[in-house]
Amino acid sequence: MSQLRIAMAADREAFVPGERVCGELSWELHPPPRVVELSLRWRMQGKGAVDQQVLETISIVDPPPSGRRAFALQLPQSPYSFNGRLVSLQWELHAMARPSGVEAQRRIVVSPSRRPIELETQDEPAEPV
Amino acid sequence: MSSSIGPGPSLQDAERGGCFSSLLFAMLLLAGGVVFWEFFLEPWRDVLDALRWDVTPCQIQESAVEPVRRGPATPRGPAEGARGGRPTPVAPSAAEGDTHRAVVRYRYTYDGISRVSQRIWFIRSDTGSYAEMKQIVDRYPQGSTAECFVNPRAPHYAVLEREFRPVLLLAVFPLSIGVLGLAGLLSNVLRLLGPPPLQRLAAVASARIRPSRRIRIAADGTVTCRAPSGAARAVAVLVLALLFNALVSFLVSEVVDTWSDGVPGCYGWLLSVSSVPFVLAGVGLLSGAVYMTLRVFNPRPTLVLSSCSLPLGGSMRLGWRFSRGIAPIARLRLVLEGRQEATYARGGRVLTDSETFRTIRLVDTSDPRRAAQGQVELRMPDDTVPTLHGQRNAIVWVLRLCAQVPRWPSIEHELEILVAPASPASPAGAERTAQSVEAG
Numbered sequence: 001m002s003q004l005r006i007a008m009a010a011d012r013e014a015f016v017p018g019e020r021v022c023g024e025l026s027w028e029l030h031p032p033p034r035v036v037e038l039s040l041r042w043r044m045q046g047k048g049a050v051d052q053q054v055l056e057t058i059s060i061v062d063p064p065p066s067g068r069r070a071f072a073l074q075l076p077q078s079p080y081s082f083n084g085r086l087v088s089l090q091w092e093l094h095a096m097a098r099p100s101g102v103e104a105q106r107r108i109v110v111s112p113s114r115r116p117i118e119l120e121t122q123d124e125p126a127e128p129v
Numbered sequence: 130m131s132s133s134i135g136p137g138p139s140l141q142d143a144e145r146g147g148c149f150s151s152l153l154f155a156m157l158l159l160a161g162g163v164v165f166w167e168f169f170l171e172p173w174r175d176v177l178d179a180l181r182w183d184v185t186p187c188q189i190q191e192s193a194v195e196p197v198r199r200g201p202a203t204p205r206g207p208a209e210g211a212r213g214g215r216p217t218p219v220a221p222s223a224a225e226g227d228t229h230r231a232v233v234r235y236r237y238t239y240d241g242i243s244r245v246s247q248r249i250w251f252i253r254s255d256t257g258s259y260a261e262m263k264q265i266v267d268r269y270p271q272g273s274t275a276e277c278f279v280n281p282r283a284p285h286y287a288v289l290e291r292e293f294r295p296v297l298l299l300a301v302f303p304l305s306i307g308v309l310g311l312a313g314l315l316s317n318v319l320r321l322l323g324p325p326p327l328q329r330l331a332a333v334a335s336a337r338i339r340p341s342r343r344i345r346i347a348a349d350g351t352v353t354c355r356a357p358s359g360a361a362r363a364v365a366v367l368v369l370a371l372l373f374n375a376l377v378s379f380l381v382s383e384v385v386d387t388w389s390d391g392v393p394g395c396y397g398w399l400l401s402v403s404s405v406p407f408v409l410a411g412v413g414l415l416s417g418a419v420y421m422t423l424r425v426f427n428p429r430p431t432l433v434l435s436s437c438s439l440p441l442g443g444s445m446r447l448g449w450r451f452s453r454g455i456a457p458i459a460r461l462r463l464v465l466e467g468r469q470e471a472t473y474a475r476g477g478r479v480l481t482d483s484e485t486f487r488t489i490r491l492v493d494t495s496d497p498r499r500a501a502q503g504q505v506e507l508r509m510p511d512d513t514v515p516t517l518h519g520q521r522n523a524i525v526w527v528l529r530l531c532a533q534v535p536r537w538p539s540i541e542h543e544l545e546i547l548v549a550p551a552s553p554a555s556p557a558g559a560e561r562t563a564q565s566v567e568a569g
Contacts, residue, residue, distance in 0.1 A: 017550060
């Protein structure tokens with residue numbers, strides 16, 4: 001059975017902006033793929049619409065039918081992972097083998113607190129002028 | 130390695146949609162076009178064309194007021210008190226409230242051929258109350274001579290009066306309905322031919338603080354933003370309101386006429402009911418114009434920011450001042466709002482939903498002197514998210530100023546500011562670096 005797997009170093013799934021995301025991509029694919037790609041991307045999901053940006057992609061051309069490859073991808077300073085009523089943003093690692101289309105993904109969190117920021121309604125009082 | 134930005138795949142082309150709206154626009158175009166073509170095109174053309182028609186002497190052979198009988202058509206008999214050599218009709222029908230018709234028949238000679246016409250103006254509006262019809266026939270006493278205007282290309286077509294009449298302005302209604310339908314149809318067609326709506330949003334989504342007529346950015350990064358006076362918009366709405374209401378006044382006078390002789394018939398009721406939306410729209414436009422005109426005389430705010438962008442956990446100075454206005458500021462509120470915005474297509478339209486997730490109240494004062502001008506330190510919390518503009522969704526931070534002037538429209542002004550991620554040098558950034566090392 002064909003499969004792709006993304007393993008994170010030390011099983012970490014939360015990072016601060018600017019950190020490096022390290023891990024290992026392993027695969028067992030029949031027939032052997034022409035290319036296996038691993039991308040670091042974020043997706044901002046709104047009301048019925050998605051914005052996405054691919055930050056970095058690693059391509060492994062003509063790989064053997066099975067194998068593994070360590071990766072280290074650099075996170076930018078922003079955006080942060082957040083959840084809101086109208087808009088949410090998730091970071092993820094996405095792997096895909098072509099042409100079979102077998103894929104795998106691993107969601108990660110990127111924020112200074114290593115937790116998704118909740119966009120809850122907050123009202124802060126005025127300071128004296 | 131590569132990097133790309135773009136919309137995700139979740140939105141379907143079907144969202145361009147708009148079949149229903151296309152049908153609606155087509156119906157508007159058809160309705161407006163047919164009414165304009167049927168009732169107004171020829172009179173308009175004739176009024177313009179008649180300026181070049183030949184002025185020809187004519188003799189009034191008949192000038193009378195006839196009652197228009199309801200019910201089965203009856204052969205046209207002699208007008209009451211009008212025929213038989215008397216110069217003008219003098220006796221109204223038994224009931225003066227009945228509708229009457231002005232009958233003016235005149236003979237003229239053109240190209241050596243004698244012709245007869247009964248046309249007074251381009252539109253046969255020669256029915257109305259007895260008094261109105263009498264006014265018309267009084268201008269053309271039987272047996273008198275007058276001048277008529279003959280179409281040289283169709284000499285059988287002549288009129289006694291060729292001047293422009295305000296009733297022609299009613300053509301604006303079918304014309305505007307037709308233009309609205311045409312514009313809607315064209316818009317739908319262009320949307321289908323052009324890029325999908327969400328690609329166009331890229332331009333909208335890239336809004337940032339940029340120098341403009343109202344926003345100046347000094348060399349040291351200080352941003353000065355003066356609120357627009359709104360004068361141009363107020364003038365535009367005022368002109369539109371005056372034009373619209375001038376047109377509606379003809380409609381209203383027509384409605385008043387139909388009621389002047391008592392409860393009107395089917396035509397009068399139909400006209401009265403159909404004029405209600407136009408009258409309401411006219412009142413709404415005038416109210417809007419008055420409101421916007423009053424706002425022009427408000428004090429005008431100017432915001433001054435000490436820098437173009439504000440990092441999370443950082444701070445900037447925010448100053449404000451007002452120009453002289455109609456009255457001093459009674460209350461000033463200044464807040465920084467974080468908003469999440471989702472833009473999506475539905476039914477061929479592009480909609481944006483917005484929700485405020487963070488409100489940082491900076492100033493709230495009812496002291497007129499403090500409200501008139503001042504400065505405050507704006508400290509940005511570090512537990513939130515920076516500005517992010519996607520093609521469809523966004524996180525925006527907006528400075529919102531709201532000032533109240535007694536017994537006058539309030540002042541509203543907004544300025545988007547760019548909130549940047551925390552810099553590594555900031556306390557939040559330092560903490561993050563430490564965490565990063567520890568985690569590594």
